[in-house]
Amino acid sequence: MRIRVHVTPRRGVLDPQGQAVAHGLSNLGFSGLGEVRVGKVVDLELTSESDPEAALATARKMASQLLANEVVEDFSVEVLG
Amino acid sequence: MRIRVHVTPRRGVLDPQGQAVAHGLSNLGFSGLGEVRVGKVVDLELTSESDPEAALATARKMASQLLANEVVEDFSVEVLG
Structure with missing residues (x-):
């Protein structure tokens, strides 16, 4: 089962990478640009999980233990199929 | 209009960050883990676009000019609302 984890900077936290983008x-001439936020996306293949709910729960545990720093980042998980 | 751009390493391209994850x-005790790929997610606020198709076209242009290196990365765009 493939799971996608999004890790994005929390609202209110400075995002220098987003500002640089x-x-x-x-500079490239694009106008009408509001806020830009840059985060990470982690695609995980969980070979031992076949139940979507269990896979999402595992991915949430992975995100809070390793992938995201919850002091300054939010994460969300979704099933890719 | 908010647009989300995903930039992920192309299939077949080595992804050291994914391997590290x-x-x-x-090491944290998670097992049954297949391939892990790490990419970027860029959330853009396009204040001047109200038509979803036009906004997606602009985001695709931004992705191919700046956000993604198409030699080694793929990108996809979607409307966030």
């Missing part, structure tokens, strides 16, 4: 895009 | 997870 916004700056780069405006 | 897989190793870290197995």
